[in-house]
Amino acid sequence: MLSMELENKVSFKRCIREGDLVIVYERHDNMKAVKVCENGVLQNRFGVFKHSDWIGKPFGSKVFSNKGGFIYLLAPTAELWTLVLSHRTQILYVADISFVIMYLEIIPGCLVLESGTGSGSLTTSLARAVAPTGHVYTFDFHDQRASSAREDFEKTGLSSLVTVGVRDIQGEGFPDEFIGQADSVFLDLPQPWLAIPSAGKMLKEDGVLCSFSPCIEQVQRSCETLKSCFTDIRTFEILLRSYEVRGERLESWENHAGGSLGSRKRRQRSTDGSNGVEASVSATIVARPSSEGRGHTGYLTFARLRCVI
Amino acid sequence: MLSMELENKVSFKRCIREGDLVIVYERHDNMKAVKVCENGVLQNRFGVFKHSDWIGKPFGSKVFSNKGGFIYLLAPTAELWTLVLSHRTQILYVADISFVIMYLEIIPGCLVLESGTGSGSLTTSLARAVAPTGHVYTFDFHDQRASSAREDFEKTGLSSLVTVGVRDIQGEGFPDEFIGQADSVFLDLPQPWLAIPSAGKMLKEDGVLCSFSPCIEQVQRSCETLKSCFTDIRTFEILLRSYEVRGERLESWENHAGGSLGSRKRRQRSTDGSNGVEASVSATIVARPSSEGRGHTGYLTFARLRCVI
Amino acid sequence: MSINKIQEITSKNNARLTWEGCSILLDINDGERMVFERLTAGATLKVGNKKCSLQPLINCPFGSLFQVENGTDGPFLSRIFSTSEGSNDLQEEKESPTVYGSKDNRELMDNNTAQSLTGEDIDELRRKGASGVEIIEALITNSATFEKKTSFSQEKYRLKKQKKYSPRVLLRRPTARSICEAYFKKRPEQIGFLRMDALALLLSMASVTSHSDVLVVDMVGGLLTGAVAERLGGNGYVCNTYRGITPYPIDIVRMFNFGTEICERIVNSSLTELCATSNVTSVSSSQLEEACGTRSQSNEEGPSSSVPSLDMGEIMISSEDGDTDISPASLAVKPCKATKVGQKAPLDAIKSWRENGFSSLIIAAPQIDAWSMVKELLPLLSFSAPFAVYHQYQQPLALCMHNLQVGKMAIGLQISEPWLREYQVLPSRTHPHMQMSTSGGYILSGTRIFGSK
């Protein structure tokens, strides 16, 4: 992530350079990560974009294709990365991620343990939170997945903050070298109760653990196991509802003289700027929940290591 | 409920009479049911209200106390009744009630079985839905509760539509006379799985059952039991979020020249009409979710009797 | 009241068996397609590129399940009397993209090269009269990867093929609930995104019951009108009002199986007629008749002659044989025998409403400003009558509520937003559905008070 290192910080003056990772923004639901190289091209439904046209432009610029189509070039952030990374597993999204970081009290300098690494969506945010002096040790059972994650952290410039290990945390627990060292532990495992005793050993006093599970049975069993060494055991679920905003031209009934439903054009979306200004004069600005959304991601169970010393 | 019988229907002309049940409305969160009698008085924090002043006024009237305080007199509806009835048990509220009636497809003429009766909140709506030709047979384990419910149905004029029985449905099941007769069955029992086999026998083909349970373990066990004779087993949860509306005077930043938070009166609630008109000129009308709400009532599990004939 | 008595008076509306000429809702492959049909001996259902006669559905209980089988004269619908529990579990499980608890899902990767049976091979099998089940077995035998799959994946594969080669058709009873759910799933924009829980709330909050005279503005194709009529059961009235000369179309009403006694209670009346004056004695009956005469004509151009609002087009969601279970889906309705619904309100009814007011008011008009309707319609209600206004956006209702507060026209005002969540309940795999409809819209409700204008 560019902003975490002083010399790479995004600013008015910082322009796109060869080798930069940029987020190509087509629409809010269509983005991808691209490494800029002198001779590179990006091709999409809007045409062909030459990387050479991008170099020297500020981040946040609009660039055009050979056919006049356009995209925006954004500086990567952990949030954007979550939207573009390749899904090797089910990933965590911003609502769960932000809540986990806040609840686990992860701040610069923290040592954090995570398992499994998965697609590295949470790991990216953990790394950003512990920077510049902390470290994230993340473990995955799958060799291949761990390698892919390592490549990703290299690409996003986080490799100095993250170490990816291959290990069956459910079977073996976390490595002994971390005993009593971890500020926080995060588990996203099919059978988290198997890893909880080890997680308890790794934590500093008053350290907080979080376990993410999609099914309530996993939560029930984890809570049972947590009772022996943990306190303040709390389970949450967080969802995010997104709203679209539009200028809706709701007619007064008086002016709506009969006619069937589909007979006239009654709405004007204000999202496209050209007619938006005009629409805003007479339209009511309304927000509408996006019709389909994530109805569930998982339950987040937090617990604090009981102080016994 | 007045509107269910032709001669008692609320209308411009139908005025409050001796013996009527009226809902005394102080505020949306403060109402009570009162039986009107010539010499009756109602005393509350606003003063003393004489019933004799009410008689002859239309429903929906504002009436005054000796001290000039006022209340509104409303005609009872099932929804208002739910807000004023005495809670002998945890009750169902409008969100769950309306969904149950819709999903169970309860319409005039239906025969409905219910257990337990509880405080009769759902029963009241069931009776309204089956009127004028259907019937609700409701059962409670507690003799006392059944009697109180009977009294309530007498009071609300529903006794011809509801029969309250005392019976341990979990232990004994529904009476045999209803075998194959019920259009729908509703269960609100601590161990619904014990009553499900009997419920299945009572239902007509394709008849729908609903079980209401606060805990997920009850749902899990019920669903297991349902599988043997039912299909389309679906579990829902319905919540209602209420919004308050107010005219909020959000200042433009330019006009907000310093000053700490609490130093000036900045808001005007538009709920009280006197200054509402003025406020509406410059204030933004905003809706805000009521800050505390019911976070959970129970899970509603529905299932359709499998057709085998 | 004895049980027998009740049985006797139960309306056709609540019939448990189909009959020739009734309206039915066909649910194909568990919601993949939803089709409304008029059940006649000659009616057919298109499955794939073949047509099946609906004849076997006549006189069956609603809720019966059928399977498409291949006969010598082409495919036909055959009734199934029991379903395996396994597939039911899988049905629900399709929501879960990952199976937690499975230790290793590397083996789950699959591609189309694993199947050695070609499309031509399958057609050949069909021509030879192989049943759907036989085709599926052949596909399994010829799959190079089937044996390597977990039993869970095997079951999933089997179900996917079953949907394709031996589709199941569930005969559903068209009721407010099933009709609303079908539309919301396939054509939500045609019903103003009115979800079944919001519809249920409208009916409750407006206290709809037998003998009610319910004033409605239904700009959601008749769904609201039908739902109200269902609750009235042939007593009271649902009166659709409108401005201008044409009532709003209410074609969806024809999907319900309403008998004459209910249909007669579904009427319309223009705002002008209803408002003429609340003191009916000052209106001469000739004036009334004149007003109604106009309406009677305009009615000819109204619902009875309009085309059904749902067309036969199929919504293609995904037809690839990929990993997902989503397949071509459609919601279709064929024009059905015109029932006598949506007549103009009888004069004596209009007279009575002017004298007594309506029992309640429900509005569902996605394109119209709520306040512009409420301010005109509220005065037509009896004092103490409840009302409920639906809108998919909150702000128009907030403005309306504010004006009602300021004008002291109603009490008990609140805006409610229903929040509905469905759960997957399976052993060790219980959780809310991963996808949900995030918006059930908003409902403004309240009670009219005496003394308000």
Add this chain to the structure above:
Amino acid sequence: MSINKIQEITSKNNARLTWEGCSILLDINDGERMVFERLTAGATLKVGNKKCSLQPLINCPFGSLFQVENGTDGPFLSRIFSTSEGSNDLQEEKESPTVYGSKDNRELMDNNTAQSLTGEDIDELRRKGASGVEIIEALITNSATFEKKTSFSQEKYRLKKQKKYSPRVLLRRPTARSICEAYFKKRPEQIGFLRMDALALLLSMASVTSHSDVLVVDMVGGLLTGAVAERLGGNGYVCNTYRGITPYPIDIVRMFNFGTEICERIVNSSLTELCATSNVTSVSSSQLEEACGTRSQSNEEGPSSSVPSLDMGEIMISSEDGDTDISPASLAVKPCKATKVGQKAPLDAIKSWRENGFSSLIIAAPQIDAWSMVKELLPLLSFSAPFAVYHQYQQPLALCMHNLQVGKMAIGLQISEPWLREYQVLPSRTHPHMQMSTSGGYILSGTRIFGSK
């Protein structure tokens, strides 16, 4: 990087033990009261009408649990090293008004006549030096109904008495999370109803991280500023901006245990200074100094001299010995040693922001129109910088978002509403909490684009 290296550089901000002079959050009886204190040898905590010294809390690990016990010199805090699991279960169970699964709850009815021990008797016991546990045992012995209760009710009774006669004090570490949760529970209006999940989202959506220069408008008492500073860890800046001459109070910042390196990074600067011109070379340094000089003065009237925003008043929710478990609750803060926070921004920092722009923007200003702020502050951000605006109402954000869209000033715009739900997870009694905070407010987020004004 070796683990030892990390341990060494872990800031005081993340200290695991208390020290004399640190800030602490005391959680009394599981959230009944929340008290912020400066931990000194002389500090005391009022429990009932007695005062307890906080001396025993010095050099204890955060997370330690204490119990009030009666000594010869009055009550004192004694550390507990293990708690019974049973009470933990009950703690959570308080949400459930009815116990499903109990076959018969007629016996649960209870009244105050059942207790034969009077208030005077208890005072007498106390004077004799009886411990809290002994008093509770006496109460049980003298209760006529205790034996008839179910074991569940007995445990509940015991817990209620324990809270009264032997209160427990949990020593919590003041962090953005715990501070936000305490305020939201007890004084939500003072932090603009900003719930912890919404605060977490603001920090994520504005991509706050070490070395960021975060522009904030914090009109929520300093909670936002403190939360941002916590994430910066002494690198980068959190710059509070304001209009007029007085920065907004940020007293809550003093509840965090920030070391000097973090405090120095919490600065403020008026909009006038920041906006002077984005091309810094055209501003003479004397102009800059003049501008800052003004601010330096006004700062004296600012946060350092203002009184804490939380007072000592107790919020009485219910003090009756009724069936509910709710008891007097308070959230109180005593003035603590002024830390050097909220200084004016250094000249070179202002210069750098004018040249380079801020890394991100966060606004939490409950009383100000969002658009009127965003239109002025967005131009101060670097291109491609993210921003997040909190408001408890949706409509002001909708209008702001609409203007941003129309003006093509930003992309990736969306309004998000977090929905947080807590669960009771207990054997056979698992369900979401019956009561919940229904509103987490709304967040407008997006990314500034190049070419926008």
